[in-house]
Amino acid sequence: MPLANPEPVPEPAPRPEPGPSPVSAGGQVAPGRPAESTAGGTAGAGAQPPQDGPSGWTGAEAPSEPPEPSGRQRLRAGLWPPRITRAQLIVAVLLFGLGLGLAIQVRSTSDNSALRGARQEDLVRILDELDDRTQRLEEEKTRLGAQRAELENSSDQAEEARKQTQEKERQLGILAGTVAAQGPGITVTVTDSAGAVEPDMLLDAIQELRAAGAEAIQVNGVRVVAGTYFSGEAGAIEVDGRKIGAPYRFTVIGRPQDLEPALNIPGGVVQTLEKEQATVTVDRSEKIVVDALRPAERPDYARSSSQ
Amino acid sequence: MIAVLGLVVGVVAGLLVRPEVPAVVEPYLPIAVVAALDAVFGGLRAMLDGIFVDKVFVVSFLSNVVVAALIVFLGDKLGVGAQLSTGVVVVLGIRIFSNAAAIRRHVFRA
Numbered sequence: 001m002p003l004a005n006p007e008p009v010p011e012p013a014p015r016p017e018p019g020p021s022p023v024s025a026g027g028q029v030a031p032g033r034p035a036e037s038t039a040g041g042t043a044g045a046g047a048q049p050p051q052d053g054p055s056g057w058t059g060a061e062a063p064s065e066p067p068e069p070s071g072r073q074r075l076r077a078g079l080w081p082p083r084i085t086r087a088q089l090i091v092a093v094l095l096f097g098l099g100l101g102l103a104i105q106v107r108s109t110s111d112n113s114a115l116r117g118a119r120q121e122d123l124v125r126i127l128d129e130l131d132d133r134t135q136r137l138e139e140e141k142t143r144l145g146a147q148r149a150e151l152e153n154s155s156d157q158a159e160e161a162r163k164q165t166q167e168k169e170r171q172l173g174i175l176a177g178t179v180a181a182q183g184p185g186i187t188v189t190v191t192d193s194a195g196a197v198e199p200d201m202l203l204d205a206i207q208e209l210r211a212a213g214a215e216a217i218q219v220n221g222v223r224v225v226a227g228t229y230f231s232g233e234a235g236a237i238e239v240d241g242r243k244i245g246a247p248y249r250f251t252v253i254g255r256p257q258d259l260e261p262a263l264n265i266p267g268g269v270v271q272t273l274e275k276e277q278a279t280v281t282v283d284r285s286e287k288i289v290v291d292a293l294r295p296a297e298r299p300d301y302a303r304s305s306s307q
Numbered sequence: 308m309i310a311v312l313g314l315v316v317g318v319v320a321g322l323l324v325r326p327e328v329p330a331v332v333e334p335y336l337p338i339a340v341v342a343a344l345d346a347v348f349g350g351l352r353a354m355l356d357g358i359f360v361d362k363v364f365v366v367s368f369l370s371n372v373v374v375a376a377l378i379v380f381l382g383d384k385l386g387v388g389a390q391l392s393t394g395v396v397v398v399l400g401i402r403i404f405s406n407a408a409a410i411r412r413h414v415f416r417a
Contacts, residue, residue, distance in 0.1 A: 072414055074355055082309060087361035091350065092313030094368050098343040099317020104328055105336050107321065119334065119388055 174216055177223035177294035181216040185253035185288035186260055189281045192235075192246035196276040199230035199237045202248060205269045206230075212262035214254040216290040220244040223292040256284040334383070335376035338392055342375035343368060345399045348406040355413040375399070 118126070173179035188205070190197060206224055209217060217224040222239045232238040237248075252259055260282050263269045270280045328336060346368040353359040375395055382391030411417065 070413070070416075072355075072416075074357055075414060079311070084309060087359070087364075088309040090361045090365055091310040094343075094365065095310050095314040095347065096317035096320075098340065098347060099314045099319075100321040100326075101317075101336055101340045101343065103318045103321025104326065105340050107325065108328070108333075108336075120383070121386075121389075 173296075175225070176296065177216075177225040177292075178296045180289065180291040180293065181253055182287060182289045183215075183253045184256055184286050185214075185216075185251070185284075186256050187283045187285060187288065188250040188252065188263065189283075190246070190248040190250075190273055190278050192248065192276075192278045194277040195235040195246070197237070197246070197248070197273065197278050198234050198276075199232055201269070201273060201276070202237060202239075203230045204272065205250065205263070208262050208269050209250070209252050209254070209259060212254065212258045214252045214259060216253040218251050218290050218292040220249055221292050223290070223294050225294060251288055251290055253288050253290055260284060334388075335379050338375045338379045338395055339372045341396055341399050342371040345402050345406070346371045348403050348410070352406045352409045352413075355410055 170179060174181045188209075190202075190205075202219070206217060206219075206228070219239055222228075222242055222244065224239075228240055230237060230239055231241070232243070235246075237244055263280070263282060270282075273280050346364070349367060350359060350364040353364070378395050379388060379392045382388040385391075
């Protein structure tokens with residue numbers, strides 16, 4: 001206990017010390033906080049003594065500690081032995097609010113892109129830009145839609161034209177003998193036992209058939225077209241330069257009711273041929289196939305005058 | 308220690324609970340947070356200087372927040388909100404840096 005007596009004497013000594021030092025420190029802190037320096041002097045002194053005060057012999061260390069309680073020591077003292085003081089609690093509450101705000105802000109900025117934290121005028125600008133963009137895109141969509149309709153239309157037209165062209169090509173091909181044809185018609189068989197049938201008689205038969213509306217004719221495997229000619233002599237007839245022999249077989253597509261009478265008219269083809277001891281048989285059929293073909297030849301000089 | 312715990316609990320609560328901030332307060336929250344950070348750094352420095360007073364801390368904390376929000380509000384009304392809030396952030400940032408320098412001098416003695 002004798003030690004207790006000298007202690008009170010050195011103890012008051014450190015107290016005044018924090019007093020003046022904050023004043024000088026307060027000068028540096030911030031010009032905006034002059035009150036803190038004066039208040040801090042009393043608070044800093046008030047916060048520490050409760051620790052040292054109650055315990056009797058801890059005062060023995062007091063002479064060594066108080067002289068320079070450095071910032072680091074103060075920090076450590078404030079951190080480690082967790083004391084529940086009024087200051088700590090108040091600061092804790094405020095820091096809780098700070099942490100809450102910080103977390104909310106961080107969350108909201110990372111959450112919903114940049115729009116959430118954007119200012120009003122920025123939002124208005126963004127909205128305007130979006131409106132413009134929407135309008136532009138809408139216009140582009142309309143334009144592209146019109147273009148698409150146009151293209152579809154024209155492709156439809158092109159398709160139609162192509163179909164028509166194909167159809168026409170087929171029709172012309174039948175006339176030119178470049179494609180096979182089938183349909184109702186007749187088959188005329190001329191057996192020439194005497195070998196007296198002349199080429200011009202066959203030509204007459206062809207002319208007669210054409211006059212009666214024959215659309216496709218072939219003779220013994222030779223397609224008869226506009227430029228077909230008969231040559232040679234009886235027994236050695238040539239069609240377009242190809243020799244054909246009896247019996248002569250005409251395969252004709254046309255209306256059978258027209259074709260047959262055309263051959264049988266008095267003084268007509270059949271009678272003329274029968275006069276030469278040839279026999280002529282005419283068979284009607286609902287399905288005649290004319291499949292002898294000619295190569296498509298490009299005329300050397302004649303050109304289409306239409307486009 | 309309790310104070311640090313309070314900060315940690317606040318962050319965790321903000322992340323977990325995900326409270327809805329009213330739209331009126333929302334634009335001022337970031338500035339308020341920065342202002343509060345400035346107050347906290349000032350308080351930490353005062354503590355290291357041994358001149359910490361809880362009352363001063365509370366007042367400076369709240370007034371920082373309120374004034375910062377007020378400035379932003381005023382700026383929004385005047386049509387210079389963006390520039391003004393940038394200015395506030397710059398000023399607060401400078402103060403935070405100077406306080407941090409003082410704290411560093413205390414803690415690391417450098």
